[in-house]
Amino acid sequence: MSTARWAGATALGAGIAGVVAAPYVLPSYVVSLLTLVFIAALLAGSVNLLAGLAGLVSIGHAGIAAAGAYGVAWATVHGLGLPAALGVAAALTLAVSVVYALTTMRTTGIVFLMITLALGITVFGLALKLSSITGGQNGLTGIRRPAVVGEWWQFYFFTAAVYGVCLLALAALSRSPFGLLLRGIRESESRMTSLGYSVTAVKFVAILVSGVFAGCAGVLLAWNSEFMSPSAASFSRSALAVVMVIVGGTGTLLGPLAGAGIVVAAEYWLSSYVERWPTVLGVVLIAVVLYAPRGIVGGLEDLAGQRLHRPRKEGS
Amino acid sequence: MSVDELLLQALNGLSFGALLFVLASGFTLVFGLMHIVNLAHGAFYLVGGYVGIITVTATGSFPAGIVAGVATAAVIGLASERLLLRRVRGKELPEVLLTVGIALVVGDACLAAFGGNPRSTPVPPVLSESVRLGSITYPTYRLFVLSLAVALGVLLYVIQHRTRLGALIRAGVDDREIAESLGIDVPRVFTATFVFGAALAGLAGVVAAGLLTLRPGADTDILLFALVVVVVGGLGSLQGAAVGSVLIGLVDAFSKALVPELSYFAVFAPMAIVLMFRPSGLFGRSGT
Numbered sequence: 001m002s003t004a005r006w007a008g009a010t011a012l013g014a015g016i017a018g019v020v021a022a023p024y025v026l027p028s029y030v031v032s033l034l035t036l037v038f039i040a041a042l043l044a045g046s047v048n049l050l051a052g053l054a055g056l057v058s059i060g061h062a063g064i065a066a067a068g069a070y071g072v073a074w075a076t077v078h079g080l081g082l083p084a085a086l087g088v089a090a091a092l093t094l095a096v097s098v099v100y101a102l103t104t105m106r107t108t109g110i111v112f113l114m115i116t117l118a119l120g121i122t123v124f125g126l127a128l129k130l131s132s133i134t135g136g137q138n139g140l141t142g143i144r145r146p147a148v149v150g151e152w153w154q155f156y157f158f159t160a161a162v163y164g165v166c167l168l169a170l171a172a173l174s175r176s177p178f179g180l181l182l183r184g185i186r187e188s189e190s191r192m193t194s195l196g197y198s199v200t201a202v203k204f205v206a207i208l209v210s211g212v213f214a215g216c217a218g219v220l221l222a223w224n225s226e227f228m229s230p231s232a233a234s235f236s237r238s239a240l241a242v243v244m245v246i247v248g249g250t251g252t253l254l255g256p257l258a259g260a261g262i263v264v265a266a267e268y269w270l271s272s273y274v275e276r277w278p279t280v281l282g283v284v285l286i287a288v289v290l291y292a293p294r295g296i297v298g299g300l301e302d303l304a305g306q307r308l309h310r311p312r313k314e315g316s
Numbered sequence: 317m318s319v320d321e322l323l324l325q326a327l328n329g330l331s332f333g334a335l336l337f338v339l340a341s342g343f344t345l346v347f348g349l350m351h352i353v354n355l356a357h358g359a360f361y362l363v364g365g366y367v368g369i370i371t372v373t374a375t376g377s378f379p380a381g382i383v384a385g386v387a388t389a390a391v392i393g394l395a396s397e398r399l400l401l402r403r404v405r406g407k408e409l410p411e412v413l414l415t416v417g418i419a420l421v422v423g424d425a426c427l428a429a430f431g432g433n434p435r436s437t438p439v440p441p442v443l444s445e446s447v448r449l450g451s452i453t454y455p456t457y458r459l460f461v462l463s464l465a466v467a468l469g470v471l472l473y474v475i476q477h478r479t480r481l482g483a484l485i486r487a488g489v490d491d492r493e494i495a496e497s498l499g500i501d502v503p504r505v506f507t508a509t510f511v512f513g514a515a516l517a518g519l520a521g522v523v524a525a526g527l528l529t530l531r532p533g534a535d536t537d538i539l540l541f542a543l544v545v546v547v548v549g550g551l552g553s554l555q556g557a558a559v560g561s562v563l564i565g566l567v568d569a570f571s572k573a574l575v576p577e578l579s580y581f582a583v584f585a586p587m588a589i590v591l592m593f594r595p596s597g598l599f600g601r602s603g604t
Binding site: 290 | 351353355400403404408409410412413414416417418419420421423424425428536537539540543544547551576577578579580581583584587588591592595
């Protein structure tokens with residue numbers, strides 16, 4: 001094994017050990033924050049799948065997550081069992097993802113970003129206005145997560161496990177032929193078209209796949225707070241996911257996790273000192289775009305690459 | 317729906333469309349020249365509107381409110397372009413992400429400065445009455461907004477096609493490099509356009525404050541409308557913004573009257589339909 005692989009394996013082992021040990025050594029509020037980090041990282045990961053591989057930055061993904069969350073919340077409130085509730089969540093997530101995919105699959109770059117933003121605001125508006133279904137501004141209360149994961153520490157392990165599985169899936173996707181297709185599209189759509197691929201169809205599928213991860217994050221979100229309100233679909237939630245991806249490093253596997261950790265921690269600690277949280281968020285976004293465009297994990301990768309005298313990794 | 321009601325909703329739609337045109341024309345001009353999707357446009361609208369309200373309340377003068385709102389939005393636009401956007405010029409994604417950052421900061425500053433309660437402008441007495449149009453009476457203010465938008469549209473068209481400034485802007489749109497090699501100071505034209513776009517957002521905000529209420533979140537609401545209008549009309553096209561505004565204004569008015577719960581979806585639907593059949597919008601150039 002090379003030094004890099006040893007280092008990687010050691011870090012992975014330490015990471016898993018840390019995640020498992022956390023509830024036994026850390027205060028419960030920190031563990032709850034970690035739960036939030038994993039949920040946020042999953043949503044950020046779904047944004048990163050499109051942004052990192054295909055170069056499609058969605059600033060409306062909270063809308064897809066909210067679809068999953070409202071699905072499970074509505075079904076639970078209406079007395080449906082767990083399988084049925086998950087079915088409703090899956091169906092709603094898929095339906096909303098299909099709308100996202102159909103409206104954006106022929107666009108790229110900033111137009112993609114614009115339309116996903118419009119979609120996100122539309123979902124937010126619908127959640128607010130369809131009060132007979134969503135409870136409007138008051139939201140849906142009385143959502144209970146399944147009894148198996150009822151305790152905070154049980155839910156922490158469950159969330160961590162879901163995130164772990166999704167992370168493996170994301171890693172596999174990134175290395176798969178499909179991931180290569182998406183990279184090809186990012187580099188040159190016309191080249192991929194002339195190679196015989198249907199760029200539109202590939203994007204359609206990619207948006208659906210990304211939507212599945214976002215929907216999972218949504219279900220976890222609803223279960224975590226046991227409450228659902230339109231703010232989960234708001235512009236700032238979608239922007240937050242993009243900030244996490246950019247802060248962590250677009251196109252890196254662990255970037256969204258690092259970004260989510262920093263943003264959730266900052267939100268928690270800063271919000272008790274400064275009232276102006278969105279300002280902090282905006283300033284962080286501006287600073288990262290101007291001074292650290294590759295993000296934290298991206299920057300570390302560059303650094304590691306230089307240390308080991310390897311050729312610089314392909315930029316994202 | 318009776319004929320009167322139909323006429324009323326049509327006028328409501330047209331006057332809201334007029335407001336959307338004031339808003340979207342600035343948005344689309346900036347995109348047309350600079351290829352920047354300014355997602356802070358809604359925040360500029362909000363800050364312009366709030367400053368307008370404060371000024372009108374303090375001075376009792378509506379024109380003073382317009383001047384103050386427009387000037388504030390223009391100054392924030394100038395600062396955003398000079399201090400931030402200029403540093404990532406030509407990189408589409410960093411540019412648009414910077415405008416997201418600006419939108420968050422300006423929106424939050426509005427909440428801090430003007431509070432969370434809905435506010436609107438006291439409309440000047442001349443405009444607060446109603447006029448009889450056949451069998452219905454209609455608020456003068458809405459007709460004022462309508463004529464303002466028409467005047468603005470004519471002005472923008474004349475500027476773009478009949479003046480030196482318009483020629484500079486069109487040159488910058490068509491071929492930046494050639495324009496620069498001909499000695500045109502393109503960065504300065506860029507700054508001027510961005511500031512002008514921000515000023516239009518501020519104008520829309522002040523005018524809107526007499527029509528709608530301003531509150532936290534109104535910036536993203538109106539941004540949705542601006543996005544939909546320019547996506548439907550075609551990014552960067554002034555005619556597109558005009559047609560898109562009228563269309564979306566009418567759709568919004570009638571959907572709110574007929575199916576209020578689905579009004580958001582009704583605004584979104586035309587955009588989805590246009591995107592499926594004409595991804596570059598009704599008047600958009602393909603390939604941009």
